[in-house]
Amino acid sequence: MMKGLIGRKIGMTHIYDDQGLMIPVTVVQAGPCRVTGVRTKDRDGYSALQIGFGTRKPKNVSKAVRTHVAAAGYSEHVPERIRELRLAEDPEQSVGDVLGADIFEADEFVDVTGVTKGRGFQGVVRRYKFGGGRASHGGDWTRRGGSIGMCVNPGKVYKGRKMPGQMGNVQRTSQNLRIVQVRQEENLLLIKGAVPGANGRFVMVRKAKKK
The missing domain is CATH 2.40.30.10 (Translation factors)
Structure with missing residues (x-):
């Protein structure tokens, strides 16, 4: 049935x-x-x-x-x-x-x-639980994602890289x-x-x- x-x-x-x-x-x-x-x-x-x-x-x-x-x-x-x-x-x-x-x-x-x-547009800390940078001793990128790729090699951003964007509103x-x-x-x-x-x-x- x-x-x-x-x-x-x-x-x-x-x-x-x-x-x-x-x-x-x-x-x-x-x-x-x-x-x-x-x-x-x-x-x-x-x-x-x-x-x-x-x-x-x-x-x-x-x-x-x-x-x-x-x-x-x-x-x-x-x-x-x-x-x-x-x-x-x-x-x-x-x-x-x-x-x-x-x-x-x-x-x-x-x-x-x-x-x-x-959840709207969210950063990597909330979207992917990134640790972020240090919050003391002069740290100025506390909630940023860090590097997304090198300049010469590979010279591009790979597909699937975890970056800020739309969070939620997906079928699960x-x-x-x-x-x-x-x-x-x-x-x-x-x-x-x-x-x-x-x-x-x-x-x-x-x-x-x-x-």
Whole structure:
């Protein structure tokens, strides 16, 4: 069965287990996600399931998208996010089916993908944890990165050199996170630990690949 949902990060809190130990958890609203497309090996050459999450006004999307999701039951609204999940075999679901948090179980391990918080333009000390120069005895380059290359040889700056620049706002995946609780009525997943992204951002929750 397909194990993957689009969700929204609500925030972090903590709960207590049966032994009274505090567990930090991230609350993720996983679903409901409606199936907007089905890909099969015979017709498309691969197996996948396309799902939609959230709502937005139809006037803000193209006519092609409105027509595509109309078959899935979206009439007054269209999904805010549409993603495709690759599968090993043809999916059992059909267009219009609704998937919720109940496809996951407690103590199951998942991978959560999201876009990290943007930190803007940062120097090498914050971006790459450089030590910087000395702060005393006349040091005047405390938070600088130092030399980036010699003049004659190689006479250039190598690609990949760690230098100041944009920090954050990149897609990252946290792997092997354990689901502590599944609240089916509210479509909430309580996942142990932190997940990438700011509160309110979209995340992708999939079954863990390495478990």
